Amino acid sequence: MSNKRSYKCEKVIERLHKKVSRQILGSLEACVHCGMCTDQCHYVLANPGDVSYMPSYKADKLRKLFKAHIDWTGKKFPWWVSARSLYTDDELEELKDTVFGKCTNCRRCSINCPMGVDMATFNRMARGLLVSVGVMPQGVAVVAKDQWEIGNQMGVLKEDFLDTLQWMQEELQSEYDDPSIKIPIDKMDCDVVYSINPREAKYDPRTIADAAKIFHFAGENWTMASEGWDMTNFGLFNGDDELGGAVARRCYEATENLRGKKLVISECGHGYRSTRCEGQNWGQKDVNFKMESSVISMLRYIKEGKIKVDKTKNPEPVTFHDSCNNARSCGLTEEPRELLNMVCMDFREMYPNRAENFCCTGGGGAMSMSEYTPRRLKSAIIKANQLKETGAKTVVTSCHNCVDGLSDLIRHYKLDMKVTQLVNLVANALVVPEKRKAAAEVATLVGYKILLADDEADTLAFFSTVLEDNGATVILARDGDEALALARKEKPNLITLDLSMPGKDGGEVFEILRKDPELSAIKVCIITGKPELRRLIYDRPVTPPEGYLNKPVANEELILNMHKILGVAHDGKKK
Amino acid sequence: METIHAISTNVETTSALLSFAEDKLQLIALSFMALVYFFKVRWILSFKAGKERQAPTGNRDTNAKRGAVYSLFNIFMPWSMPSTRQHPFFYLQFGIFHVAVATSITMSIVLPYLPQLISSPLIIMALQTLFALGFLVGVGRLIRRIVSPYIRAISTPDDYFSLALLVVWLAFAFKAAPNNSDITEFWLLGYFFLTAFFLFYVPFSKISHYIFYPFTRWYLGKTLGHRGVYPLPFNPGNEPLGRMFTRIKSVEGK
Structure with missing residues (x-):
């Protein structure tokens, strides 16, 4: 192996010296390779036999570099402590695969390490070193850019x-x-x-x-x-x-x-x-x-009695998923439970819970790294089993990443559950004083033509029923080609597009619609069960869709979004 | 007569060597270790410690200091971490091995300067039992390090050598414990030379983890205490006794 080092590797090593704090130094030095962390990681439990998911193995990827450049023994006798520097850009890619793709920085191994090695903290540091030389998953780059440029991570104007x-x-x-x-x-x-x-x-x-x-x-x-x-x-x-x-x-x-x-x-x-x-x-x-x-x-x-709640409005059995960041890094574990017991009839604990809970697998930015989706979903079996054991119909969580991660695994493992947040349950349980009568329900979508494109018959049946009940004229397409043909023929006001369909996929159909002068004015709402494919839409060089929904979609949510996209008010009047 | 004279000379020479090994050599080795540790701690302190600016979060009954103290001592609370709680036998081995090593270090000081403290046959037997158990645990750990694909994947030459060194050292400690130079001189010599080597080697090896332990545990505990995470509440529901030994299938043969 040549000892010539790439420019990026040079920069990573240069920055490593600046990034190591006393806490990180301790964590990099103190590991005794006892392996106590091994079966505390959801990736390991879901991939028995694959050592590359082991927390200390992953940590050693950075530790070897640290030993080669900072540690006393490693600098003089590298082979004795398996110190190893980085030389090529391929090695940086390998490191990227580990620190981004095999760890969600959930910190469960950190609280299980007898030595107090905080692996999540220096895994984050390793990510930072790679990001500083432009080595990162594409989704991470896109989101970071949006947050720098637009001021929020989803590029909302x-x-x-x-x-x-x-x-x-x-x-x-x-x-x-x-x-x-x-x-x-x-x-x-x-x-x-x-x-x-x-x-x-x-x-x-x-x-x-x-x-x-x-x-x-x-x-x-x-x-x-x-x-x-x-x-x-x-x-x-x-x-x-x-x-x-x-x-x-x-x-x-x-x-x-x-x-x-x-x-x-x-x-x-x-x-x-x-x-x-x-x-x-x-x-x-x-x-x-x-x-x-x-x-x-x-x-x-x-x-304080400022609001009153009626827990009978939330009668279904619910369980609570502790977000890793809330539980293991901020100590926010008891308040959500106290609140849940006030607004729900049947709250059931999930085991293990609080700081010992397992990650939803969507943490650490994993939801934006679509290239790692298969391994993320495989490791989600641990969380899926935890959820199943509770027998609850709803899992509540105080984290949006967890909402996405849990929704994804619930779909993948076909669990009969839905995900919600405390704010939704509290709002639902709210006893509104002298609540005024809500506007009478009216058919709000009369006169609107909506084309539904989806290859799942059940989805089409459900959406069309909901929309027709609200007065819309509904046209159905079962694949991308049919959707395009019907769009040209029927000129609907709005098209809902599934991303994964036979023939042309939703992304291709969307781009064709946008580029066709006759069709470009049609409003589009993406409705997908694969949120990891989101970037296939937003990366296209055309105007983004007017709406986006993750399956499963509740009827209320569907109607609300159709209203918003079409500019229809709650009472059916044009805004 | 010539033969008797030769044996006598040999005994005197050996005793002088033992005398050197258990006294001067140990002092030299200890001084060396202390000096290296002095520089090592200075080196650790030369790295800047991160500062936490935020107001405390989480459980109001705790704080950074409580968290740090809890963190420093949670190794003595096997119920506090799933990793130790789910593997009580492994934790017991850990305890035996470390107590045996600490006792052996203490014995290297007691033998030359306060031998009367371990002259009772009962104490000697207790020490030998401890060293034998420590030795067996060490051998078990060495086998585990070689056999388990997980542990093998993370092991370095230093990991193998340090463990093997301690295993051999505990075997010598076992034989040296009676402190009878007429019978166990070879073992005493081996024990003290190994102790000296151990003292010279430790600062450069993983065995020096105990120097880092207070730093890592203190800082982790301080952070998690400030954020109301540490001390972790005792949560028996997470590990009901009934499933303590069966729930999570061991993935690496603990």
């Missing part, structure tokens, strides 16, 4: 964000026939500035509406910021402290500019950890306001 808030406000006002319900934006001197995960604005606006409902009925003096509203932070996942600091500062400064007294962070494990804990360290910034999880806020509202 300001006008779209504000439009979504407006839409949710109108929905709430219409639902309660109460124009005083507001989603305040950039209101100064509020007690609470509410920050969210951009996934809520893009794919799950119902959670924003639910939170707004709770704030409203609790009489909270609150607002959202039009800038710096994203509390998620891809710096945690890609190991880039600069990005981490910049994103966190943006969020803190938004609260400071509005002179908010408290920053409330919606349910998101990594967002809570990044904003509440790590962000101040990365951004080297002290703040003069308090920060808390929305879980704690909701619990306090109930305890």
